[in-house]
Every structure is written in C-alpha cells, then in structure tokens.
Amino acid sequence: MAVCIAVIGKENSPKYVACLHSENELQFHYKVHTALDVVEEKLSLAGKSNCDVRELYLGLLHSTEEHKIFGYVTNTKIKFIVIVEAANTTLRDNEVRTMFRRLHAAYTDVVCNPFYIPGDHIVSKKFENVVKSIMSGNS
C-alpha cells in the first residue's frame, strides 16, 4: 500500500528510509524532507494548545498529484512518514492509522533492544520485515 516509509529522529535527521521502488529513492527523500516542514508547523501549533493527550497521528501532510504524505509523531518527537499513491482511493484514514500504529510498535521494539543507542540508524531485521509488510499491504 505504502510506497515509502521513513522514520525521522528528534533532530529531523533520517533514521530509516525504505521505498518500494528504490530507483527513485532520492525523490522520496525530498518528499519526506519537505513534508517535515508541515510536521514541524503542526507540532508547533499543537505545542501552543496545552492538550494533555496529544493526538500522535498528524493526518495528511501534503498531497500531490501522485502521492499523499501522512505523518505521525511519537511523544519523543520521533516522526513517522508514510507516502501512499494518490491513485489508491480505496485507502481509508483508519488504515493509515493502523499502519502508523504497527510502525510505532515495531519502533518501540527496536528501542527496547539494549544494544540500540537511541538516535542511531535503525538496523533491525524485524523492523524491516514490519516495514516491508506494511508496504506490501499485508496487515
């Protein structure tokens, strides 16, 4: 379903980027990168309103003719970006939320690994498998 999934660290540098089609990976990099502007803006808005329980799901960040970009931010300011094809009209908002929840769970597992230093690039087979299954749409 998704064509690109990215995990971005607290300081907005990439920790993990996976694309369905690796040939135009750089293009996705740019897309994810520019989407961060919106994420930051949304976060700064959310920061102003003192809500106790913040909604982690940011919703649609940006949409182009080809792609839709969704965002999700954990409480530790780790950002998840999912890019889906705009042509995929059957995708419901709930499904996107599910993707993010799975991604978040997988990321939590990575961080739980005592050998993982937070802030490092994510190198984990398990995480990769989860990402692959999300991209292929097998839930």
Added chain:
Amino acid sequence: MRSSVSYILSSPAPDTRMSHPDYDQIAQDHASILILVHHQEGLLKPKSFTKVWDKIRRVNHTKVTDSAGVTRQVYIRYVKDYPVESNDWGEFQTHRRLLGLISVGQYESQTDLNEICRFHESLKVRYTTTLYDSRCILFGKENEELQTPSNFKSLPLWYSDVESCSDLESQVSELLNSLFWVLESKRQLFSGVSPLFSRMHRSHSQERSREKLDRVPLLLAPFERKDIVGLDLESRTNKKKCMGRMIKHLGDLSLQAGVPHEALQHYISALDTLRSVNDWLWLGGAAEGLCSASVIVLYPGRWRTFPIQRNASLPPSPGKRRPGLIGPSSLPLGSLTPVPIVEDAPKALSPEGILRRYQEAIQNYAKYQSAGMIETEACFKAAQIAIQQGCPLQAASFLKNVVLINLTLTEQEKIQRFLSLSELYTQMGFHRKASLCRRLAATRHVSDQNRQPDWTQCYNLMLQALDGHRLSLDPTERATGGIAEGWPALQIHLLQQLVVAARRMGHSALATRHMTFLLQTMWHHLNPKEQRELTKQLQKLASECEGAPVPLVLDSRAVIPPANLTNIPLAKNFRLQDLPLHLRPQKIQKLKEDMGPFLYTPISFGSLDRKSTKSLSRMDYVWVEGDMCEVLLDLYNPLPFELKVSNMRLLASEVVFESIPSSIVLPPDSGPNTVVLAGVPKEVGELEIQGYSTHTLGVKSNCQLRHMRHMPQPSFTVEVVPALPHMEMSTNDQKNNNLQLPPVDASVSITTISKSLYAGESTECQVTILNSGSQPIELLEISAQCVLDPSQLKQVLQWSADNIQAQLPLHPGASASFTLYLHGHAEYIAPPRSDVNDGGSQPSSLLSGPSSLPSRLSSLASTPQPSRHAHHNELSSGSFRSQISSRSGSSIGSSRLNPKIYDPSAPKVIDCQLKLRYSGGPGLEAGYCRVKSISLSLEILPSILITSWDVLPAETSSQFYLVLDVTNKTLGELELFYADGKVMLLEGNEECRIAVPVERCPLSKLSKLYQNIELTDVEKAELDSVCSDHVASLVDLKWVLPVSNRSGKASLRGLPLTSDMLDIVRMSPLQWEVLLNKEIAKPLSELTCVAGQCLQLGVTVQNYLDWPLHNVALSLKFFQEYQSGIRNYRLDSQLAVAGAPNVLITQLDDQSSVYHECNVVFFMPGLYKIDIQCSSVGNCSGAHPPGDATESTPAHTWKLIPPIELTVTDP
C-alpha cells in the same frame, strides 16, 4: 526584462496566451493606481535613473479632498515596465490598468530630444486604452533652441540635471491628482451618483441610478472576447451578468479611488448578482475584490512603504527583492495577529473569512485555463495574507498547487515563480520547502529547455538552498556538532550538484572546495564505492585548481569558508615529544617541592583544586628556542589506493615557529603509520600547537585539533625557553683498548668510558667537549652520581674543576678538554675469618702482644685453602662499601661481622655517571641548563691482598715491625716493593710474608685521647683509626706487573688493629729505662746474670704526657714462659725480691721521672722475664674534675714492651 519589452514592442500582435504573473502583488495593490516609470535608455545612466526612481517612488500616496469635502488616500504603485497582456486584464481588475506614464530621459541635442519624445509617444500608443495622463522628465542643459517636436502632446518637465529636480515630487503629486480625478469621474460616470449627495444616502441612490442605466456594457476578460460571438446579449441572464460585472467593476474603481467601504458594498452585491448567473470567473474576481477591500479596511497602514533609505551605502541585499518593486517581504510572519479591527467596517470580512473567500476565488479561477495568471497571483496574495495572519499551514495550502497551474511561461519566469515561492516559504518558516524551490529554480537555469544556461545563477541559487538542508559550508560547525545532522542523502545530492555547478561556472577553486567539503563532512555517510569515486573526482578537480585553506569570496560577496580534509588521512594519537634526554633543559636551581613525606598521597597539599587545574593540554616539559622539537602522530589511510601526503607541517601560534615539512606515502587501507612532524620555535614564550597541515589529493588542509572530534585536546601548549648551548663530547683515549668509545653521533646521548684497572692502579682519561651550538657555554659543572659515598668516589675518580672553569666561556665552535683521573681504589686487607680467634675476645689487660703472634700465624697457615675460594664464589660482585674501615675501630665488632659480606679479592665494577651541567647565553639568564652524561664503568681487578697481619716490636722502641701475609691475586708475576727498596717477586696466586719496619705512632698524634684515661668505645675507635692511619701513611706497598708494565700502590688504610697491637703501634706515654746493676738494659738485648747473685733492678719511669699522673702503681712481676705459652707467675721458690716490687707513686708530674730500685736474687737458672708495668688508679687528673662515673673502673695499664728477658745461668 529590457529585452522582453523591446520584443513586445517589436511585435504588434502579442500572443494573448503569454502571461506574465506578477508574484509580488499584494492585496493592497488592488487599491493602487498603476504608473509606469520608463527609463529612456541612451544618455541617462542607470544610476541617475535610480535616483529619479527613488524620488518618484517616495510619493507613494497622496491625499485628495473629493467634491464632498472628504479627504481620501490615494495610493500609487510604480512599475518600471508593464506587459501589455497584463494591461488587457484591466477590464477584469482595474488595478491592472496602467493609468499614468512617466518617462525619464536625458538629451544633449535635438536629435536626442526627438528620440525621447518619439519613444514617449509610442509608449502612450501602447497603453492608449488605459492611459489617462503622462509626463516626460527631460534632463539636459537649458537651451532655448531645443524644442519638443510638434507631435509631442505630453507635458514635458525640464531639469538641468538629476540633482536639481527639487520640485519633482510635487510634479508627481500633481500627476496623481489629475489621475485621481479622471478615475473619480469614471467611477461617478458608472455609478451616476453626484458627488454632492451626502454619504449617508449614497448607496441607496447608487442602486437607483444603476437601474437607470439603460444599457450596461458587458465587461470582458481578455480571453472571453473571442467567445462572445453568438451570445444572446439581450437575454436576462446576460443583462444580469453585465450588471454584476459592472458592479464588481465599480467596486474596483471605488477601491482605487480611496473609498474601500463603498467598494465592499459593491463587491457584496456583485457576488450575489454573479452567483445567480454562474459567472464563475467574475464571481472569483468579486470574491478576491472583497478580500482585498477587507484587507485594506482591516489592516490599514499595511501599504507598501518606501523604506527611508538615505544611506546609499546599504543597498538591499541582492536576490531578495527585484529592482523596481518593493515587496512586502519586510513584513514578518504573523505580524497581523493583533488585528486592528476598525469599528465602522461591519461589512468587512473576518480574518478567517478573507482566507475562505480567497479559497473560493481561487477555486473559481481554476475553472478557467486562461485565467492561470490571475489564479497564480491570487494564490500568492492569499498566501501572503495567511502568512501575515500567522497561519503558515493555510498559506502552504494556497501555494501547494501553484506550480501545477498551467501557464505559458518562459524559463526565466518559471525561475521567478520558484524564487517567489521560496521567498514565501521562507517567510512562513518552511525552510525545507523553500530550499527545494530554490534548488528547482537553480536546475531551471541550466535545464535543457533553457536556451541560455546560466551556471552562475544556478550556483548562487544552489548556495541559497543549503540552509534549508541544514547545511553550513563551514565544516567546523559540523565537526563541533553545533547544528543537527540534517538529511545526509539530500545533502550529498545537493553538494554534488553544487560541485557540478561550480565547475561548469568555471570556478574550479569553488568546485574543489565544495568537493573537499563533501568528502570531509559526509565521509561517514558515503559507502566505500562513493568514497572512492568522490576522492577520484576531487583529485581531478584539484588538478585544475588546487584547494587551499583560505576563504573564497564570491562575486555576490558570499564567503565560502575553508574546508579541510581531516579524514583523509585520518590522524590519531597526536602527541608532543619531549626533547632528547641530553638536550632537555633543566632548572639550574631546583624548586623545592612541598611534597609530604610520602611518595604518593591522595591528599593534595595546599589548594584543593590543584589537580583539576593541571590540564592535559599543557605539557610539563619545555622546548628550547632554536632547537628542533617533534610531534608524533599516527596516520590512517582509509582509501583503497595509495595516498601521497606531502608538505605536512605543524600549525602553531603565539610564538614564531618554523615547521619543517615532511612527506609520506600511505599504503592502501593502512594504518597506523607514525609520522614525525618537526619544527623549530624561534621565540620564547608559550607555544600553542593547534594542529597540522597536509597536502593530499591536491588539496591543502589545515587540520585544527579543536575541530577534530576524536582529538582529546583542542590544542597543546608548551613553554619555550630561551636558547641554550649545545655541547658534544668525546674522549680522546683511543689507543687504550679498555676504552670503548662508541661512534660519536648526535643521537647518542651518553658517552661511555669503560676501564679496567688493577687495584691500586691509576690512569687518566681526557674528555674533550665541543660547543656545537650557537650559544656560548658559560657554565659548566661536573658532578658524579654513584652508589658510592662522595668521599669514596673521590678515591676513585677525580678531576680538576678549576681547570674546567678556566677554559670558560666556550664560544660556539670552540672546544675544551679536561682530564679525569681514575684510581683503582680497593681494599687490600682480607677480612678476618671467623676461625681466627681474634685478640679482641681475650682480656685486653695484661697479656703481651707478641705472645699471640705465633699462634695466630700458625692458625692461619693451617687454614685450608679451599675455604677461601669458597668465599670468592659466594661473592660474585663485591660491594665496595668499606665495611672494614667502619668497624676497624673495635676489634670486638670485627669478630661479629659475617665474613661472607665482603671479599676484597673479587673484581668489582663501579658504575658511575658523570653529569656535565652546562648552560649559556639567554638560557642561562633564564635559569636553565642542559645535562650531558658520561657513563663511567670502572672494573677494578684485585692486585695484592693482605690476608693476615700482625705487629712485632722492633729492636728500637721507636719502631715496630708490621708483618703482612701478602697474596698476589693476579695471574701473572708481580713485583712488590716495600720498605726502602726491598723487592719481592710473587708468582700468580702466591702468598708470602713480609715485615715492614714502621715508626711507632707518636704521642703527639694521640695526645688528645689521653686526656681522659678511661676510654669510651668511641674514643677507642678513634684511637684505632688514628693508629691505623698512621700505619697506612708510613707503609708504602708498590707493585709492578712486569708483563704488562702496569703498576700501582696498595694502601693499608683501615687495617684493623687489636688493642694488643695498638700497644705496640703507639708510643707509650711512659718511657721506661731499666737499669740492671746500674747498666742500661736495651730492649731485646741478651741479658744474663748468675743464679744466686743479687741483681739490682732499677726502673726509671718518665711521664711524657702533658699532665701529671696520680696514684700510679708501678709493679715488677717476674714470670716464666713455657713453650705452650702458659705463663707461670708463681716463682716464689725460684727467686726472691729485696725491696718493693710494687710501689705506689702518688704523683708523677708531667715531663718528670721517677726512679725505683729493688734487688732480685734468682735461685735457679732459667729464662726469666720481667713484666714492668704501671697502672694508674682512678681518675686523678688534675685538669679533670673527679667524681666521674669511670672512677671505679679498672685502671689503665702501661707495660714495658717487650718484657725484659733474663737468662739466669748457673754460677
């Protein structure tokens, strides 16, 4: 732009589809009157035109009092050129109409004037449909003859030059006034409302008058004109459409005429009308007009203002603003948040409403492909409003699809669009998006469609795109971790594009710089293949232009900071080296360290933070001015090919420092390769070593330690002390085989002398010193360090300090020499063995010394030899410490000693270090010196050894015989000279006995010791040593090895003497004179008498002491001695004594004598001996106070030695 204007002018039929969006429009521009200020190129210089332009621009609004007496604010927008296509949209939005024209020109002749006028008129023709009024500003010398041509119908403004046009502003205001009135009249024409009507009733009367207009013209957008054919113009819908468009038009005019409240009403009614007829384009226009009017009402004072900018030295930063237009970019984000709501604007939209209306307008525009320009501009305007309201997300949504709007644009305009977008994104804080736009604009500059690729522009835009990627071109910022990492993949991509742009631009230095930066900062994000390729690329780029660590200044005044390769090669373990040992300066006077009694203590004395203040970056040693010093570092080559690093130098500051370049070739993938970087400090002070510089891959790099993350110290500090001399040393004694002199080399810090001497042998060694430095040697001190005591060392090693001092100062290049005197000092006396029953264990009182001698010698002779050899083996290296002399005083002590401790016959090695401390020049003044060492190794072989000794009384009382058993410990023959030309030849390891006559120790040497008759142990020891020294000074044993012609002298120093021996060695304080039958009996002479005869025995005792003796008991004892050594004193049956054998002399005055006489009759023949002795009872010295604790102790006894022997014969 200039070229485009001429292009438009030349083509009379412009392509209507060409559109020129003006991205700098703001909502307020809807209420402005548009005036073109045209620069007539030719004689007028651009600079002068700019001055005029600024003057004109300052009149950006004017106050006009309308016919109703209300003051209105009329705003003006000036442009430098205006496309006719945009003018065509003037019917749709009146602010697009060009209403005024000002052309500026300079003339010198009539021809110039004619040309200016002609062009002015042609411009008037171009904009004839909309133009209301025009002015022509003419600069030139006043000349009556020059006239404007007859067809010139505009108002000329004559000025002599640019500076003197003081009334220009008022002229422009006048033009504005005239424009306003034309506009106002038009408005009134359409509304049909007399200005005399009161404002209160105006809207009502307008409605009426509008309906009165029987025929309302249909207003058309440019692209609608060709669609008009076939429309039913008379239909009700069309009429309504005409009406709606007209009301909207009226709103536009009202807005321009300075009555925005009226405009609001018009727009609202227009919206209603147009919505009912589905006229989407105009509906959008009305909505946008409503937004504009609302903005003007809600936010008054947000007009374009001319920045007060008298100071021409501060031009606006390039690229930020297009010349000719003042954008609203100076407005900060969210600056409209405190919205100044005007109370009397009930019709105006709310801030959120404005954005909603804009959204609606844009949606309506989007329905028409030909209205792309309007749509684009509306997007930009809406975004700006949103930004000023502080809603970046909404602004982003307006801008999101701007790029997708179908517009026929030239590449230049596309670039412009991207740049404007980028500008807006920057304003809303979307730096990443802004960077993307900049980068896209940059690529447009060199795209395939672009016929005139401009790499410089491309490069400059790329450079601006760096910020959004969190990329600073200063590698140090990155190294210190000041900014976050950013997005490596994109950064690498961007940098690579930057390199290409710089190279194509023809600035290879820049390309090299950027590639260096890319390699330096992104090294860890590149995979090995990329690393290799990029390195190769760098090498290629650097071959065109070498990279140097200096900032590059671009034409745009941007400064590209230097990039240094610290990863290629990677350096680790940067460490400073102390000077070589022999060159290390030392303080001449050592500071006392206030250390505690412990070598290590966790308590720091004094201040508590002493340890913390001691930084690792400060070296605890010093370097010397003018002397080469070194730094070591390990280099790693991370590349899979050979890396040549040349010109490596040290970077230092604070002190002038001359670095010596070095080069190294690093094998592929290798490390660590240790490199030595050397340099010479040229000044005194604190030298700071900051890093090193390299030249590799064609790039020169200054690698500062503080910018290298893996370096623990940001810099190293070393103190440089003033210059010191440099000394070389050599020993000249080459012919002697025993001297092993290593080749004199600078690296050899220690000169070694090793000699082998026989005990007692002496030799000398010449040491030459050469001042090889540049400073004179003014101070030279020699000291020796050894395990030996200084006094003992002196016996082995001597030199003349005066001789050395006399040769100073030693100037550079000069040499001096001194002699070392070496002496094979050793002990010659074998330690007494435990099997020898020393006299010390015997009662020291009444036994005569000589009696013991035979027994001792015989016991020695019976000692088996092997036992002594055993001692040799057990003592492999004999300690030189002279234990003999230390215990020589007490014979009791000697028996206690373990004989295994010391064996003088074993060869000894003395290792000694001779330290030459030298200094001179400025270094001496600063209190520093250098130390050069001579390592001295002296092997002392045994020559002769005295295994046992004894003393025998000589024939005269003034002498005695020292009997010595001497062993030749050498392997060859040895000639021993003793006692006035007596020679003895000894074979190797042969032992022989010699007797040396020695003068007895005179009392003068001992007088002190007799002051107190009772001797303490200390005094006894002293007595012992005095006697022993006396013996040593008199006995001179010389030996010669005939084979090797070596000779030496043996000393008897430290010969232990028992108290028996001492009695013989020293002179008796009492002199005896024995008279037998009135004849003086000489000692050791044959004395005979006959049994039965009376023998008169007279004894004279003379006191040689300096004080009188009291209570001296003189006793005469007769005894017989048997072969076994047993003495028999019980001779009552063999002799009879007439007279007292024991006399008490109450006082024996000093230097006086006492005579005592008695008679003896021997009954039996035989050998008799007479023991004559005096014993002083108690401490009776007049000079010393009595009552001493020693009073009760046994008295000292003096004997006549040897005893008198009498041979009694039968009568």
